Amino acid sequence: MESLDDVQHDQRQQREAQRKLGLPTNYRFEIDKCIKRIKEKNARRVALQFPEGLLMFSIPIADILEEATGSEMVILGDVTYGACCVDDFSAAALGCDFLIHYGHSCLISIKDCIVANMMYVFVEIDIDVQHFIDTVKALVPADARVACIGTVQFISSMRAGLRVLQEEHFIHPVVIPQNRPLSTGEVLGCTSPKVNPAEVDSVLYVGDGRFHVESFLIAHPDLSALQYDPYKKTLSQETYAxxxxxxxxxxxxxxxxxxxxxxxxxxxxxxxxxxxxxxxxxxxxxxxxxxxxxxxxxxxxxxxxxxxxxxxxxxxxxxxxxxxxxxxxxxxxxxxxxxxxxxLGNAQWGEEYPMDHYSRAGGNWAVYTDKSL
CATH class of the missing domain: 3.40.50.11860 (Diphthamide synthesis DPH1/DPH2 domain 3)
Structure with missing residues (x-):
């Protein structure tokens, strides 16, 4: 886990690199890594896939990658709700030999995709980690038993802040749960990590909007969550009906x-x-x-x-x-x-509604579990 100083130094370097490219300074598009991978694979035609919130940056990124690699860039413009929407089928139909999916984690295994080469770019977003730390110190008791989750864009910043909070504020170890194949602490709208309500007083969620935190609350009907919104810089109590x-x-x-x-x-x-x-x-x-x-x-x-x-x-x-x-x-x-x-009588209606759609440990209805009857 990186220290706060390391994170802030890395953020400054990233901002300068993005500024030179004319891209937002706090969004990590990993341009150098993309260029390197495209060249390594000698890709001829590259498909770029963005969620709608990042589509505004698609043409500048395509121009940068084309100029740096000489490869042809194709932007996939259909709606993309999450990593479940990875469109390797369209990329292959267009004759692309490389696909870059921006904005989501590695939900669909690269080895399962039909495009020869593929990479995920999380597009991590740099946030004011010190403000996150100060806010939690001011509003969350030091003796609280805390679990922390977030969306993939904020996981690195979240971990850096938690390291400081563990050293300077919290008495009990902070729990960062994982539901594989998701990253540690990551929550999706359809898949949530699990915590034991008997062992946790407060759940911190780092992210914007309600879609992802609702997934956690659905899976944990006896818990509420404190949401730290990195854009609004607010901490709010979130519940679900x-x-x-x-x-x-x-x-x-x-x-x-x-x-x-x-x-x-x-x-x-x-x-x-x-x-x-x-x-x-x-x-x-x-x-x-x-x-x-x-x-x-x-x-x-x-x-x-x-x-x-x-x-x-x-x-x-x-x-x-x-x-x-x-x-x-x-x-x-x-x-x-x-x-x-x-x-159809093959499962029981449980006390908790399972949010395990992509969990490796999910029920028989989940994506990665054995489907034989």
Missing amino acids: TAEMRALRREAVEKAKVAQSFAIVMGTLGRQGHPRVVDRIIALAQRHGKRVTLLLMSEIFPQKMALLEDVDCYIQVACPRLSIDWGYAFDRPLLSPYEAEVA
């Missing part, structure tokens, strides 16, 4: 139990859909005598799904948060893989 969410999702599951026909939708936005999960759910539904129709969709909208006739229930294999956050907007139950397993 878990009981209301669980009631809505339980109602959808109960309706699905008596359904006779299912539309199973596999998401095709990058790598969002997972054929193994789809095959498992189809086999499980057919075992129970259900009629099954398989659909492929890049994005799943209520208006489009409502056009389907002779279907009692939808099961989507794309993102579990689509069911949790937007299930109420659909005209028929929209189940996640976990909820489908419950509705």
Whole structure:
């Protein structure tokens, strides 16, 4: 774990390098590393993929990389919600022999992608670590038993701040949980690390917005979280209406139990859909005598799904948060893989809603676990 001085020195060097390139000084696009890798692989055509929040920098970065390497750059402009949307299929179809995915962690294994060469650039964002330290010292008791999580952009800064807080403030060791293959402390909207509520008083979340911290709160209904927003420089108490969410999702599951026909939708936005999960759910539904129709969709909208006739229930294999956050907007139950397993009698409705979609230790509905029935 780097010291605060090391981090601040590294931030100054990074800002100067980015300034010379005309890019934001606090965003780590790792331009030198990208150039080196492209040259090492003798890449002819390189696909660049950005989430919408970084798309504004795509053309300057493409120009810089083209000039430095002589390789052709192709920008993939389709919406990118997360690392699950890595679009190696489109990159390969365009004849690209290298893919660089910006803004997310290594969720989809490089060895599973069909493009010959690939790299992830997290785009870590430098924050005011000293302000984070001072804020926590002022508002979180020294004797609190703290766990800390964050999004991948802020993990390095978070760890640097925690090292100082451990030395100068907290009495008990700070817990930084991990849910592999995620980085230590990293939380996704669909996958959260687990902590023991009996061993933790306070949970610190470093990141902006609510989507990721909600994942942790869904998985830990008895905990709340303190969110440090690096942009607003605020510390706020965050909660989630878990009981209301669980009631809505339980109602959808109960309706699905008596359904006779299912539309199973596999998401095709990058790598969002997972054929193994789809095959498992189809086999499980057919075992129970259900009629099954398989659909492929890049994005799943209520208006489009409502056009389907002779279907009692939808099961989507794309993102579990689509069911949790937007299930109420659909005209028929929209189940996640976990909820489908419950509705089809192959899993129990637990006291905690599992947020383990990409966990190596996830349930049978998760991406990386054994799908055999």
